[in-house]
Amino acid sequence: MKKRLYIYGALAVLLSTTSCEKFLTREPENEIGSINFLTKESDLALYANGFIQRHMPDEETLAWGDQYSDITATRASTAFLIGDTWNADQQGGWSGGSSGTWSKLRNVNYFLQNLPKAKGNVSDEVYRHYEGVGRFWRAYFYFDMVKTFGDVPWYDQALEVDDYTQLYKGRDSREFVMEKVLEDLNYAAENCSADAKYVKTSTMIHKWVALAFKARVCLFEGTYRKYHTELGLQSSAATFLREAVKAAEELMTSGPYSLVNNASNVATQYRSLFNSENLNEQEVILGVRFMKDVRMHSITWKLFSASYGNNWSLSQDFVNHYLKLDGSRFTDDPNYATKTYQDNFVNRDYRLKQTVVAPDYERKISGNLKKDAPNFALTSTGYQLIKWAIDDDIHVGIANSYNSVPMFRYAEVLLNYAEAKAELGEMGVTEWNRSIRLLRERAGVNGAAPSTYDPYLASYYMNQTTDMWILEVRRERTVELVHENLRYDDLMRWKLGPLLAKPWKGIYFEQKNTPYDLNGDGVMDVAVVDVEPPASSKVPGVVYVVLGTGFRLTDGNSGNLEFGMHQNRYWHDKKYLRPVPSTAIQVNPNLLPQNQGWD
Template sequence: MKKKNIIHTILLGLLLTSTVSCKKYFDRDTYDSISSDKFFESESDLELYANGFIQKMVPSATTIGYSDINADYCAVNIPHDLLRADGNISPGNQGGWTESSWSNLRNINYMLVNMVKLKGKVSNEVYNHYEGVARFWRAWFYFDKVKTFGAVPYYDYVLKSSDTEATSKARDSREFVMDKVLEDLNFAAQNCLATDKFKGDGSVINKYVALAFKSRVCLFEGSYRKYHQVDPSTGNAWVNSQTASNKFFNEAVSASELLMGSNVFSLVDVDKEKSYRSLFTSEKLLTAEVIWGRYFSKDLSILHDLSWVYYSPTYGSKVSLTKRFVNTYLMKDGKPFTDKANYKTIPYTQEFTDRDTRLAQTVISPSYKMTNNGTTALYAPNWLVTRTGYHPIKFSLDNNADNILSRAASWNSLPIFRFAEILLNFAEAKAELGQFGLPEWNKSIALLRTRAGVTPVFPTTADSYLVNYYQNTINDPLILEVRRERAIEMCLEMELRWDDLMRWHMGDLLNSSNNPWTGMYIPNKSQSYDLNGDGQIDFEIGTSESVKSIVVSSSNVNQSFSINADNNLVWNYQRVWAEYKYLRPIPTEAIIRNPNLTQNYLWKNK
């Protein structure tokens, strides 16, 4: 027992210290570092090992709140390599397939293989819970791999370097891998516990987290199979395409309904002007709505850099929402803003009036205030940062007392799964199944719009602006309204919009010729503008770029401003899209090590 106590002490120390220390432990071959004969002997062993995955695999602040900046609704200073004509993405430099990239799977499978020693030593309920936790993380691992690469080899055992048959295995089909992911999520959703110990503060894996992830995964896969005619790994048609997509849609509905019917979660709706944004700026997770999230704390000096990256002209990417997307926010009466005859000429100072309250809680508005040096005052868009005038504030703090705008000092906790997403997943899956009527609307989209101060008008005709936005590929008014609501409610969260474009086969919205980065309306290029009514000039077109001024070019070269025919500001950067980009290439190095892997078919000649 003395050796066992030493092991416990080592593990506990690793779990309570920095992520770097935890990484050193988990990147080792677990079966060499700790003998399973001397571990996995009690419930506390399971808890310690499972908690290691929390430290190792929980998304970073950047992933949660800054990974969606390359989606269609954002303008950035320089787009991702995948979108640039000169972007350096190829099989030769693609990552994600090194030994360390697969180490999390090895550790998960190690737990699943060796925890059987605890059968009969702990209750079946506890045993099944921790098996469910491990299988949740395996599903998490493989879902990420499938989104990135498509078909991948599937392993449900501890892979050893000496196992040449396993290490030279070909890729399993995407259908096979995603069915395995669904099996794992079903087990986790059925067996993970939801008692106070495992629900509590919203930071650990439990039944509700498993259901939320199942809802997200199944919606993704169902729509991916529907909107992609062929498997982009092989170029072959899906096996039983409609049956398979409907299976995943139904599983998404089932998981969502279990969460919706649990009466555990609800939308935070205390103040329509503040409640939405409070979910992303509070120090504690608002667990009435947040199902799972990542904690940060000022007192414990557990901090992140989201305020810094969103406000810095050099550290961040100058992220801005586009005018074309901002136009999709509804009026409070539930009517489209774009139904107004003069919507193209409504200036920034007026376009927030009587709009969905989430707009002013997502970007700087004329009424936005910032506290600097103890003084609170109106704060206008900074033109050294914003490229369109629509500067995101969703994840940023409003008090610069700790210099949060210039260093990693933000302390707000961040949601990973919210009840709002579950409502959206339910609505979309039902709409895709053709089962979305007024009752389904009232218990999903209507709740979100009511929280945002918007009258939830049930749609009977397709909004022509949205039809055009989605390039005339969707004419169903219900699917269009669900997409509107999803983009607005989940804006900038967890790379969900990028994933949406991938699964909807809408990558063409990332092409600059289809979707230029438009900004605010400029009535007169020779005039200076006070954007918030404080008597100060906040925008003008000048001869140099500054906090309040930009330089307009007629050349439309990359990284230049221009004014289009509608007098909208445009941030110019040529972006290109092609069919092969829906998946990343299998790295050349991986194929050299294992020629049986084969390349994704559209990347073979790249």
Template sequence: MKKNSMLIILIVLVTSCNKLDQVPKSTVSKEAVFNTESGLKLYSNSFYNMLPTSNDILKGDNMGDFVVRKDVPDFFRAGAYGPAQSTGWVWTELRNINYFLENNNAPGVSEAVRNNYNGIARFFRALFYFEKVKRFGDVPWIGRTLGTGDQLLYGGRDPRSRVMDSVLLDLNFAIENITAKTEATKSRITKTVAQAFKSRVCLFEGTYRKYHTELNLQASAARWLQEAANAASEVMASGAYSLNNIADTDHSYKDLFISSGVNNELLLCLTYSAELGVFHDANWYYTSATYGDRLSFTRKFVNTYLNLDGSAFTGNPGYVSQTFMQETKGRDKRLGQTIRMKGYTRVNGGQTQNVPPLFSYTYTGYQPVKWVHPDMSLDGGVRNNSNIPVIRYAEVLLNYAEAKAELGTMNDEDWAATIGMLRRRGGIQNGLSSKPVQADPYLRQQYFPDITDPVVLEVRRERGVELALEGFRFYDIVRWKRGELFAAAWNGMYVPALNTSFDLNEDGADDVSFYNTAPGATQNGVTYINVAATVNGQPNALTLSAGTSGEITWLNTVPRTWNDRMYLYPIPLNDLVLNPDLKQNPNW
């Protein structure tokens, strides 16, 4: 008898009907839950476990094309990842939602109240299926609870188009029926959160269909892109949200990611509290040489940050051989709030210190500071209590801008209200009120050779800069069908000469020196990096592109591969064995 892994879940949950029925009636009953608004609210709280975790967001870009890390992910190593290693085919949360929707029909509760909580449930069902489709493509659409003998347990997958149409129906119901428009803690699902999330979902689906022509769904791409633009426009028109302190170009971007408060840019966030003892590990992850992935940005990506005058940095004469100290001057101020450079300080025992990029952590010189609280006492464990944005207004502006750009309907007013506003917060002085008319050759050559529209190119530049390290990049590259970027060489800052010490943050103290032969004498406070071609007879993972000078190259000794099958994950082997009718994704 064929079956899929949902059957295993149902054997555990259905044999006693539902977890709620196992609780003594004197404590709680099915009727008590569904016959009162307080019961519906209590049940709906269980759905919030489906929101991304701190790890999903803080560490979600550890497979992006714009960072290097201490190792090559198995996903990009030939022969290291396949159906036996795949995960994610888990359906427990879906049954919890469908059970609620089937039983939330008590006549003693008003229809408006029931529909409000049904709207929340359907929001989470849309979230559940969106993540499944992103990962696997076609998946079974299950809109009701299943018994152990239900034939849906043994069937195949439904077409992506049917599943995503159902996701859109769920989101539209949520938007129409959730009563709260805003909420003070920014931790609950509201009507506006559902609109913002709809803009994310529809932008993904519209661009995926547009660029993944193998699906033969490109004819419907514009409909999804228009839905994205409309949803984002509703959030913008609400007037409830704005960019955080846009006039403070030196701090407002950085403050978003280290604050324990809420502000008008947040639509939805994960909340943490020192008083309640609820923390995450951002500092530990981004400062530890052993605990985290040692994420560092590539020079190729840092090159995409504009000059303050609004021009492309890669239009500067001689940019290729500029040192770290030279290239970090006069740039979009978000760069200095994303990586360590001149002026970056931390607090140690109450004392403020200038802190350079540390090559005990970074491989490229571009060490992240986003998410990192300046208090160094937080570095050694799970100690951060800053709130983590799940949806913020900047993303909504980017979703609107990209949808309009892809539709070819963006005008100067749209540009000024979205990309112009974001760049203004970065201190950029020009090009804020009118859309570009000339395509940047660097973006075309290095990132998007098939894109000729300058507006699309600039929106993609802005999305990379604004949302870096927030967990979007992998699936942005996937939906744009540019997986080849994951196999590009990992490069770092330019080193003009060996055996020369560099003061990376220009505080008067040298920080790093590179050598092929170990120096006889060393300088206090300087980290010495061996960039010889071989070390102990083995290829060196960290070298310079021209041997004795050039860009840092990191871990290019370990090949990274890309194959178009990797736009979808394989169905996990065990689930395919349980139900062969699921069928494997192509070429896995």
């Protein structure tokens, strides 16, 4: 009784906080309110489609999820990374209400709890498929919560309003929750259907989606446990890594997917996966579909707007990851650090010019196809992102882009397989040839296995390892999956958070106060100056980058253009997990202790 009075008193004070009862017991909004609902296959399909709408990330999350990372410069950073001021009062992600965080879980558990109504009315195969779909989304919810908060309460039932023991329980351990996540994913992978009616459009949950997600989850958890030794879970890391290999191998040997790869399209086929209206069903396992004049978005607009987007720009360190076409390392050239913008693209992996503006980049401007150089009104480094753009300025200034957005690709499955094998110490030429080699050769690069480790990569990744297989998989993952909402998670699981606080290096300038023509079209594009010249002295078309206003040259009067020092990004190891929000703890003190460092 005392506990109950305490809780109700806290709720009376916290008027802005929705109670545990409401966000764990409220009937789902899309529940039809009939005892006959969820009794036939069409009901199950309708409810499952609602999961897609509520749980899947939107197109901007998928395209911009990497924006706060080590390789992407942005005009402004997130408050979480700025200084050491973030605290539990600012943290979200634990909200109630009909559209809050926990309502998504309640929605899934309600579906699973009421699924037996359909028994006898649908086939066993259909029943198991939809149970697998529900358990997939429960695993999806909890994986996100564990990544964010670590220990969280596990619920596998839609709770009743008077079940105070469960409503106000404490957090379950990471180990317990992730074992439950693995159980759900194993069930989904074994029971979700592989029928073409689910697989064909790349927009529904099916067996292959479950396997792809399982490989991602298990790779994350296995490497997180390996590198985060403070958890004391290293002994169980291999278990998750082997599950990642198992899931990926099943997809690789039995699944219907392969890399889009036509030697005649080597300069365009990679990017076609990201700027085409249709999801390429050969490689895309799950994605968000858009359609011209029906459902559209603003990604291209934001990439080419000086005010609307965040000036997403890739770094020189990112560009240095790309190999030469003959398979040799760009950074083995003794002069690599002083190569010009144009020289960075000579004989390089074809994915580079399909990811950022290259010297030969063209797009339609006012209806005419023209060469277009990096615009320093839109980029902070000179490596201007185009991976998600449609090359026509008709999509700038209005939200009418219609390119569909992949969420799971077969390429990631190959990378997850290779990394898990490398982390287990089981990577060799055979494993290399069935994974990384395929990705490199699709990009026009000699795919032969490495013979030595890359000292540049070892240094970049803070000398955490000199294992050549691990380093080469990280190289491949960096260039293949850039801006696909995975880089931040990669840094978290590798325990490389300090990379988030480093300044970004851009293109190399031989000298300041000199205009440069970046794409060889005879028009000067940019000059780095100490003071912006008066209008009468400006060269037409030139964007003047003024040093000392967030920019500097690494060598003073020359060097790489460096950006981001003024943002005061700061890393502390407590940031590997977010704090449990203060509002949640005030409602339920059993959520304590707070995550380490956030007291």
